[in-house]
Amino acid sequence: MKKTKIAIGVVIALGVIWTGGAWLTGKQLETHMNELVDNANARLNSVAPDSRLKVSYQNYQRGLFSSTAQLVVQASSQTEDNALLKPGQSVVFNEKIDHGPFPLAQLKKFNLLPGMASVHTELENTDAVKRLFELTNGKSIIQADTRIGYSGATNSDIGLLPVDYQNAQSGERYAWNGGTVNIDSDAQGDKVGFSSDIDSIAITTSKQQDGAPVLYTVGFTFNGLKLSGDTHLSPEGLRVGDQTIELKKMDATVNGKNAVTLEGLKGTSNFNGENKQVSGQIDYTLDSLKVQDQPLGQGKLSMKLSQFDAQALKTFSENYHNQMTSLLNQPGIGDDPLRYQEGVRQILAANLPLVLKGDPVVTIAPFSWKNDKGESTFNLALHFRDPATASGDAQDTAQVFDRVMKTLDGKLVINMPMATELMKHVAMTEGYKDDDANKLADQQVKGVAAMGQMFKLTTQQDDNIVSSLQYTGGQVTMNGEKMPLEQFLSRYMLGSDPAAPAENPAP
Secondary structure, three states: OHHHHHHHHHHHHHHHHHHHHHHHHHHHHHHHHHHHHHHHHHHHHHHOOOOOEEEEEEEEEEOOOEEEEEEEEEEOOOOOOOOOOOOOOEEEEEEEEEEOOOOHHHHOOOOOOOOOEEEEEEEOOOHHHHHHHHHOOOOOOEEEEEEEOOOOOEEEEEEEOOEEEEOOOOOOEEEEOOEEEEEEEOOOOOOEEEEEEEEEEEEEEEEOOOOOOOOEEEEEEEEEEEEEEEEEEOOOOOEEEEEEEEEEEEEEEEOOEEEEEEEEEEEEEEEEEEOOEEEEEEEEEEEEEEEOOEEEEEEEEEEEEEEEEHHHHHHHHHHHHHHHHHHHOOOOHHHOHHHHHHHHHHHHHHHHHHHOOOOOEEEEEEEEEEEOOEEEEEEEEEEEOOHHHOOOOOOOHHHHHHOOEEEEEEEEEEEHHHHHHHHHHHHHHOOOOHHHHHHHHHHHHHHHHHHHHHOOOOEEEOOEEEEEEEEEOOEEEEOOEEEEHHHHHHHHOOOOOOOOOOOOOOO
């Protein structure tokens, strides 16, 4: 009997502690709501400074074990049109907050770790998002559960409901069968991890002109799309870390007929920001590419980047973003492609020296493409020079080049059987039969080999067309032949070779 009384006492004591803790947590949340909203606005301004959006909250109602509130996203100006929200429009998230230290929503998931709160989020049906509710039969397309730790760190599990929008008149369609997104973040938003899994996305667009019947439709279907990452901010404020993308299959159609099919696309990137520099590696593989159901092969790309000055990269990113925004806001720029292209060229030219600070190195080793007949490869190593370190004025072309380039080393190897097989299938997409396509492809590849040798662009080694190029200190080596940069440019860029012997005049 005494043991029973003790057990009951323990349960009552735990209940009092839990109730008191839940009440205290709810009160803490209420007093910190303004701080949470300020942090959200600071992050929004940092990530998307031109969004012209602001976050606020309303209708906070605190209970003993749970509270409710509404998070409101609206245009920061009530007089200017916004690309996302018009003045007066708002996106509202309904929040149900289970208080810690052991939020009920987390206990239901058998998560026994103490936390400040667990928040369940759904969209409110407002004018800005009413179309989404029509597509989901009145349900919120987003169902999110977020765990908030006492440190301020968050873990969000976001579910996306299926959507299928179709326009019978135009043939347009936008659909997916739902998916999940998981986001982890520390209190400062410095360390962020994410993962997503979306099984299927279908997009069909159409082209019409002046109300005439549909000219053509283009469709894209993505299956097995997965994204993930584990990132953090470098001391300079650049986001670095690991990221991956996987895509099982992508189909593109034109007027309902197969145009392009990709299968087994995988990409990874890994970047770090150490010693005031940014370095990293990017790798992509593709298991299969088909055009009009003709197999064109598979490929891979490996690229390394190193010695990029971190602060200069951040400045470049900020300058490019601000200047491009200014360019896009110029009146009539959308109707003047030549002015737009010139503006982009000027922006890149003005900011390129920032990218070259630190003497960065870019290496491609390799970019390759192969099929059943063989494999072709391209390798390239570029060691740049910071133009700001140069002194005096450049006196010739070589000195101009040396201001931005230390060394260059590239090699292209085209396997002729592989290239012939590739070009055969390209010809078959154009309507050629198998035998005729094979003959045409053989002629094309042999013609490229002969022309390359005639113009001293390539050599032939066994069944390979080979071209190699090296540069250092004003000297170029092209396929083993050394020459000054000026001679290389005259021969291959200007069509003349000052070192070549003059032809004897006709008698």
